[in-house]
Amino acid sequence: MNLGDLRALEPDFWRAPSAHNTQPWTLRYRGDRVEIGWDPACALPAADPTGRDLRLGLGAFTETCLIVCADAGLPVGFRPGYDRARRLVGALVAAGEPYATPFTADDVRARRTGRVPYRPGRLDDAVFGAAAEQAEAAGARTLRLPCRRLAGLLYDADRHMFGDPAVTFELRAWLRLSPRDPRYGLDGLTDRALRLGRAEALGLRAVLSPRAYPVLRRAGLPRLLAAASRGLLDHDGDVLVLVGPAGCPPEGEIAMGRVLMRQWLALSRLGHTVHPLSQIIDAPATRAALARMLDVDDPARLLSVVRVGRPAEPPPRSARRVR
Template identity: 35%
Template sequence: MTSSSWSRAAFVAAVGDAVRAPSIHNSQPWRFRYRADAIDVLVDPSRALPACDPTGRAARVSCGAAAYNLMLALAAGGAPARYTTGIGATVVRLTPAAPRPPTPAEQRLHRQIGRRHTNRAAFADTPVEPAALAALTEAAHAEDGWLEVVTGDRLDAVAGLVRAADRELTADAAYLAELRAWTSEADHRVEGVDRQAAGAAQHPGELLARRDFGGAAQDTTHDLARAPVVAVVGVAGDGPADETRAGMMLQRVLLTAADLGLATAMYSQPIEVPAVRARLRDLLGRPDLPQLVLRFGYAPTTCYTGRRPVADVVDVGDG
């Protein structure tokens, strides 16, 4: 493999890792185009979520996360990439860099791609070590982003914003119809959230409101964590290219958490309601709009959501 191109086989194999990135409702809003001298990552407009993602922000974040996986896979094979964001319809364009062995960090994170998943189970009452939180913060900084852990009164305030946003979203009939369209009672679906991955239904006593994917009702929250670790992540700027960079940063944080043995839950509701998102930014005292609320801790592995076959998301040609 030379520095001028990747083989088609290497491209297809790397896309197999790229599609393990997270996306809202597991909508998988990406396509990957193989060109003679580059790989393009594009938003797939057929996977749009007009009710919960009318601007396409979340789709671009997801494509950035997929691009990060793609770069890790290529680097793990000794053929790293450079990237450029925001080239017309192309969200990320990868071009070959000089071949080199993967770094230990690239190898560790690459191994976590298949293990990382959104955890909708109850978290244990086990503290997260300060060194782990420092590593997560550093992971965000390494991709020009930020991660801020919230505690005490600010944690209660963030939880209140998550609940407020969830209430506003679920009062919208179009949002609920879209959510149900991506929720399945069947198991082992290749898209959307099936009942095995849905987790239990949201309980009123939970601190952070989870999205309702039709899980079974529960009498108690079963969430024993007395001091949950909640963080907000973001990047400087809020343009389309910044949203893509936010996805790359997010994926590095998520893979780092998996490497540390941490479970992660994601809450995008306060980002989907513009007024609540602005309140969250003001609460943090930052100039940048936040991109996601995350929870870290320890929880049993839950069922993974499915992914579409690689053949469904690639365009392979010389043009």
């Protein structure tokens, strides 16, 4: 395997999605293989204490690497090797032939998270089927619900999230609310990605500041912030929930991240974008309520919740450290 060929593809590898756009992955070039690992400085210990989203993002990155290599005609495979202590997921290794995938580097470049309004209408069966079949092939399930059924849970989850100082400060550290932020083009969540106008971005920065937040938190800020996103699910659309296999170990979550990436690419190809709403499965109470609603025995099996639809306007492209 010519490792120089892989290095040249890194900007496309980096288009993989990650929670808060932390891009937690690392690549270590080791002679005949490239190890995929993670940087703990890019984990989210407050928002993601179990590491679920970290591993899903690492799986999405792994799948992206394989797709991009295949598109370049490189025979590269993945050898799993999850090792928590060494912060390793596995390695890209030489294979007999390129990874078999219907997706291309262009699909990887075109995909983006869409926090924009969606055109009204439920998902058509063929579109849902394209996402669902990716999960089924990997022993997982995708369930769908009308958006409005989750509106109350989203409100409760947002209140929980903005009421937790550790989670809120961690989020603030990854917000890039002004183009003057030196990390604006590199990582995190920009004002554009969050669709905040200038006044809203300035307001959010002010209320989340270390001085203001503790006071405002007691005065009802979490309720106000949660109310601001209340309308998000108040429309005629769908939410998809990825349900992993029972007792999914950490390496299983990496595999589920690969499924998630294939689902998001399949939807993107069909003109749809997704908007993850992980807060619903981050808060124990809303996660349990969603599991009951879906008749899923173990709430820990809920791995991802996304609003899906045809964007009414093009979602902006997110920043990356490797371009």
